[in-house]
Amino acid sequence: MSFAPLQNDTFLRACLRQSTDHTPVWLMRQAGRYLPEYCATRARAGSFMGLATNVDYATEVTLQPLERYALDAAILFSDILTVxxxxxxxxxxxxGEGPKFAKTVRTEADVATLAVPDMAKLRYVFDAVTSIRKALNGRVPLIGFSGSPWTLACYMVEGGGSDDYRAVKSLMYSRPDLMHRILAINADSVATYLNAQIEAGAQAVMIFDSWGGVLADGKFQDFSLAYTKRVLAQLKTEKDGVKIPRIVFTKGGGLWLDDMKDLDCEALGLDWTVNLAKARAAVGDSKALQGNIDPNVLFAPPEAIDREVAAVLESFGPPHQGAGTGPTHIFNLGHGISQYTPPENVKVLVDAVHTHSKRLRTQG
Incomplete structure (x- = not known):
């Protein structure tokens, strides 16, 4: 399978801690309900799953934000719960509601039926990856992704989203053995799934540990981080001689940067509660950092967005320039973009990242 040569490799270079002429920017949930064109495509598809499981629709919505904004990467349009x-x-x-599962995983019998799924059932995802990569035609790199083993387990045990994680934490505390069995299967499933995305054309992969931050200290390390490590240990690190960067994002994970700095990945995503300068000091130069403006900044007037973008870039400090490798930054939100975000404000943010990051490099 051959694809067009990459025209803008800024994101991949930053992931690999190489020098770039500006700070690359992409946004979590950049293809989503804040865009009227996305809503129109979803209406044609008839449902969210109708959108996600149709290769042409998934390709269309992945590319929509790139038509509006000078983003430095595309991310596969899919859902973390496909696995x-x-x-x-x-x-x-x-x-208007979140995801729901018809079956939950809460008992010994439930866990006994779990296995790494047949990847043929996820063919629509891999076909979408290849289709999107072709449609991008080398414009920017394509990021593949999955939910983390712990985050998937939260949904599987709860049967959907949760305010208090009562069911999953009850299982964790009362039957840690069962929880570990679920997580081991999830980790092996996620690794297989991400490797198949890489084979299909993903040029970087990201693990979303969206609910890692709800765990107590100690439990995070045992029930989330250990299984993220199990995924990373199985991931392909290159394809056709080209490095495939791996990004790990734990929402609420700023407390555990010391534990995460040695993860076998290229970049760590940070939410908006983390100070980038402190994170850079804590992590050292072993990882690129991704993040981390508060998504609600996008509801402020343009001049405030511009100011806050500059503040985030300045808090990271001067990125590496020149030969070799060093500290680098990928600009992103601290979590997914809100569906109520004014689309024109996203352009203000993206343009401000490019303008200010170029200015800071000439000053440095």
Whole structure:
């Protein structure tokens, strides 16, 4: 499978801690409900899963934000819950509601039926990756992704989203053995899934540990981080001689940077509660850092967005320039973009990242 040569490799270079002429920017959930064109495509698809499982629609919505904004990467349009769906849990999305599973995983018998799913059931994802990569035509790199083993387990045990994580934490505390079995299967499933995305054309992969931050200290290391490590240990690190960067994002994970700095990955994503200068000092120069402006900054007037972008870039400090490798930054939100975000404000943010990051390099 051959693809067009990459025209803008700024994001990949930053992931690999190489010098770039500006700080690359992409946004979590950049293809989503804040865009009217996305809403129109979703309406044609009839449902969220109708959108995510249709290769042409998934390709269309992945590229939509790139038509509006000078983003430095595209991210596969999919959902983090495709893997448990392929395990037979029956994923659905009601209009205006979050995801729901028809079956939960809470008992010994439930866990006994779990296995790494047949990747043929996820063929629509891999076909979408290849389709998107071709449609990008080398414009920017394509990021593949999955939920982390712990985050997937939260949804699988709870049966959907949760305010208090009562079911999953009850299982963790009362039957840690069962929880570890779920997480081991999830980790092996995620690794297989991400490797298949890499084979299909993903040029970087990201693990979203969206709910790692709800765990107590000690439990995070045992039930989330250990299984993220198990995924990373199995991931392909290159394809056709080209390095495939791996990014790990734990929402609420700023407390545990000391534990995460030695992860076998290229970049760590940070939420908006973390100071980038302190994170850079804590992590050292072993990882690129990704983040971390508060998504709600996008509801402020343009001049405030511009000011806050500059503040985030300045808090990271001067990135590496010249030969070799050193500290680098990938600009992103501290979590996903809100569906209520004014689309024109996203342009202000993206343009401000490029303008200010170029200015800071000439000053440095």
């Amino acid at each position: 448990p769906d392929a395990m037979g849990l029956g994923l659905s999305f009601a209009q």
